[in-house]
Amino acid sequence: MADVPTVAAPAAVQDLQGFRNSVDQVLTTVDKLEKQVVEVEQYYRSNGNVQVNNSKGGSVVKENGGEKHLNGAKKPLQDASCMENDAANRMQSLMCQFNAILRQITQHKWATPFMDPVDVEGLKLDDYYEVIDKPMDFSTIKSKMEAKDGSGYKNVREIYADVRLIFKNAMKYNDDEKHDIHVMAKTLLEKFEEKWLQLLPKVVDEEKRLLDEAAQAQLDLQLAQETTYANMAKDLSIELYEVDRHLQSLKEMAIQKFRKVSTQEKKKLSTSLSRLSAENLTKALELVAENNPNFKFSSEEVVLDIDAQSDYTLWKLKVFLKDALEAQGTSAEGVVVDCNENADDKKNNSKRRRQISDADAKANGKRTRKLSTL
Numbered sequence: 001m002a003d004v005p006t007v008a009a010p011a012a013v014q015d016l017q018g019f020r021n022s023v024d025q026v027l028t029t030v031d032k033l034e035k036q037v038v039e040v041e042q043y044y045r046s047n048g049n050v051q052v053n054n055s056k057g058g059s060v061v062k063e064n065g066g067e068k069h070l071n072g073a074k075k076p077l078q079d080a081s082c083m084e085n086d087a088a089n090r091m092q093s094l095m096c097q098f099n100a101i102l103r104q105i106t107q108h109k110w111a112t113p114f115m116d117p118v119d120v121e122g123l124k125l126d127d128y129y130e131v132i133d134k135p136m137d138f139s140t141i142k143s144k145m146e147a148k149d150g151s152g153y154k155n156v157r158e159i160y161a162d163v164r165l166i167f168k169n170a171m172k173y174n175d176d177e178k179h180d181i182h183v184m185a186k187t188l189l190e191k192f193e194e195k196w197l198q199l200l201p202k203v204v205d206e207e208k209r210l211l212d213e214a215a216q217a218q219l220d221l222q223l224a225q226e227t228t229y230a231n232m233a234k235d236l237s238i239e240l241y242e243v244d245r246h247l248q249s250l251k252e253m254a255i256q257k258f259r260k261v262s263t264q265e266k267k268k269l270s271t272s273l274s275r276l277s278a279e280n281l282t283k284a285l286e287l288v289a290e291n292n293p294n295f296k297f298s299s300e301e302v303v304l305d306i307d308a309q310s311d312y313t314l315w316k317l318k319v320f321l322k323d324a325l326e327a328q329g330t331s332a333e334g335v336v337v338d339c340n341e342n343a344d345d346k347k348n349n350s351k352r353r354r355q356i357s358d359a360d361a362k363a364n365g366k367r368t369r370k371l372s373t374l
Contacts, residue, residue: 022250029243036236043229087210091155094199094206095145098156101195102163106138108191110184114138114166131173136165156203163192252312261314266306269314272321273304280324287320288313 105111115138120128129135141162144152153159170185177183261269276284285297288304291313295304306314 019250019253022246026243026246026250029239033236033239033243036232040229040233040236043225087206087213090206090209094156094202095153095159097199097202098159099145101192101199102138102141102159104195105163105188105192108188110188111138113181113184114170114188125173128173132169134165134169136162136169138163138166141166155207156199160196164189167192261311261318265318266314269317269321270306272325275325275328276321277324277328280328284317284320284324287316291316 106115117135117137117140118125118128141159144162145159146152167185167189171182171189174181174185177186273281273284285295285302285304288309289295289297292309295309297304309317
């Protein structure tokens with residue numbers, strides 16, 4: 001007669017499916033937590049070394065050469081953006097004041113030679129580019145001031161440097177101090193420097209204010225980051241603890257519902273325990289104590305009731321024994337200890353266990369604890 005396939009009971013199938021669903025949920029949670037842990041670790045490895053980078057496209061945080069949006073620092077980033085807008089308005093005011101100086105200089109009767117680029121070919125100045133590294137003129141400055149594509153001047157000092165360059169180039173190429181162009185350039189440069197000195201205190205104040213605001217924005221962002229990641233680390237610790245508890249309950253449920261430790265397996269556990277080294281025996285007893293608060297093994301004579309331990313404890317013990325004995329080079333298989341042995345057998349087996357214990361103690365000089373299993 002052909003074998004009839006065994007059909008699992010509906011309740012067992014439901015239990016198994018529920019277990020699988022629980023495991024899938026744990027795996028999903030662990031994957032999410034793992035990514036968050038990596039993020040927190042990266043932050044602390046970088047020692048919180050971040051920089052604020054505000055641009056028209058939005059505020060981001062630069063970290064370790066990359067860029068990432070930091071949700072936990074929205075307010076500091078918003079404050080930094082507001083300060084940037086205020087700074088832009090103040091700089092625009094300085095630009096207007098500087099533009100007034102430019103108008104006065106460019107309206108001077110001697111400004112004409114400097115309004116447009118030098119006509120090198122027309123004037124046959126064959127060596128001009130050998131003498132002048134960076135040509136400059138007022139029309140070029142004006143175009144750069146009006147640029148809308150981001151290539152314009154960022155601050156007043158940049159414009160100031162280019163205006164000086166116009167006159168310095170003219171004086172350098174026409175190095176004869178009596179040359180008309182040299183005299184005109186020198187005169188206009190002196191007038192320009194005089195007016196620039198009147199504006200300079202405002203420029204210096206603005207530059208200092210920008211540095212102070214940037215430093216404050218950086219500090220606010222770092223504090224916000226530290227708070228954000230500290231809270232993340234705290235939340236992760238709690239969530240990981242809950243995941244661990246959930247896994248423990250799943251392990252116990254799996255053992256209780258789907259697999260019992262057989263009598264034969266318990267006998268093998270008793271035999272395997274007697275084969276452990278002193279160090280591994282202590283670890284095995286600690287494992288039992290972790291799962292059975294009532295079990296104590298501080299005394300030299302330890303009695304371990306195998307039948308009194310939960311299946312969960314026995315399964316953990318079985319896995320430990322297998323690894324420990326393989327590491328010792330000892331087989332987990334051996335003489336079966338009958339947990340229901342008679343008085344004479346108990347006496348003989350007890351004597352054998354003591355002999356094993358004494359032999360181990362003599363071999364390694366460490367073992368002082370004697371173990372008896374029931």
